Amino acid sequence: MNSFDLSRHIQSRKLELVVENRTAYTLENAELNIYETHQVAKNVELTFTNPVLASMIRGKKVMYLADAPSFDFLPGESVIVPANQTMTIDFPEAQFDNPTQCLALAIAPAKIKSMVEALNEKAPLVDNSQGWQFTNDNFYFTNENAIHQLIARLIYIFTENNEAKDFFANLVLQELIVRLMQTKARNVLTNNLQELANSNRLAFAVKYVQDNIHKNLTIRELADKACMSEPNFFRCFKQQYGVTPVEYINQQRIQLSIKLLRNTQYSISDICFACGYNNLNYFLKVFKKAVGTTPAHYRKQWVIF
Known part of the structure; x- marks a missing residue:
């Protein structure tokens, strides 16, 4: 920034x-x-x-x-x-x-x-x-x-x-x-995903994303998990969390790829598919846009085996 x-x-x-x-x-x-x-x-x-x-x-x-x-x-x-x-x-x-x-x-x-x-x-x-709250009981x-x-x-x-x-x-x-x-x-x-997933439809859908991040996820599939129509699910998700479901999925995939780059010796190709991407070139493009560098360069900066 x-x-x-x-x-x-x-x-x-x-x-x-x-x-x-x-x-x-x-x-x-x-x-x-x-x-x-x-x-x-x-x-x-x-x-x-x-x-x-x-x-x-x-x-x-x-x-x-x-x-x-x-x-x-x-x-x-x-x-x-x-x-x-x-x-x-x-x-x-x-x-x-x-x-x-x-x-x-x-x-x-x-x-x-x-x-x-x-x-x-x-x-x-x-x-x-x-409902919505602007609490001051802790810092974030x-x-x-x-x-x-x-x-x-x-x-x-x-x-x-x-x-x-x-x-x-x-x-x-x-x-x-x-x-x-x-x-x-x-x-x-x-911080409270497991607890919220039992009582909140959006949280249940988010937990499904995290448990199935390696799969090809669709808005229709997530809306079904939340027992909502696609338009209503999309609108409510964006309204509550400030990002679209697709943006959230991409954020989670990039975070997982960063974790795997830093903590494993998996090849970049294996990490690509483990994070739900089915095209290596697309993964490289998305990663560089989000992180500012390529996966290979990121690993070289942060990982010492």
Whole structure:
């Protein structure tokens, strides 16, 4: 993913601190905070009163949240941070001429509530009595290109001089909230698939995909497993998880191929067929588009036998 454009921010911001220097841009329904650290630091504490979407722009942080293990926070990654939870942060690489930069986007609870209510009314979830939720009880990652693009667009809106910026920001915030909830739905599905498959038709279909990823899967077959018509299954799947069933199948096949490349000595041809592809050239094309390199080069980078 490309880095965010902070050119207008850099031109106008004031550096008053060398550790977590904060610049805030406030609109009607959101506040964008950009933090910059210019020297190595450890055990820096930070707390937000509302849930925030934190995204790394440049450099590296080591994050400590609640009782979870520490993790490296790198450019291109975003994480939802709960409200009123203190983060402890290390900055192992920050330098004056190479600062660590991170943004934190806080969205007004009323804006989130209105979007959740609208979704539950117009696009209710399948077999889920709780409905859409934007919870802040735990943190979760996303490195999706769509979310990255929306954040980039918000940076542009927040830092430009335009009297209609509140209007523009509200449109982007609506899409961002929905995509974040879809991302959370996929994370919940991944972590609780066996349990959900017993009570949710879409989860049952997803488990069927994972159990039969080596086969030639069709939308009609998956819709039958979910006891739904093809159009309704396609619509509900895309609505709930933010990707089409075909996109999800391809994602799972690529993830399996990566796992096999890194952990086995199977030939690339064998991996191709094990992941449900029946054409090696097509597999090579799809893999390179998704990962950015060929399977052979990926294996050479990551695997040492």
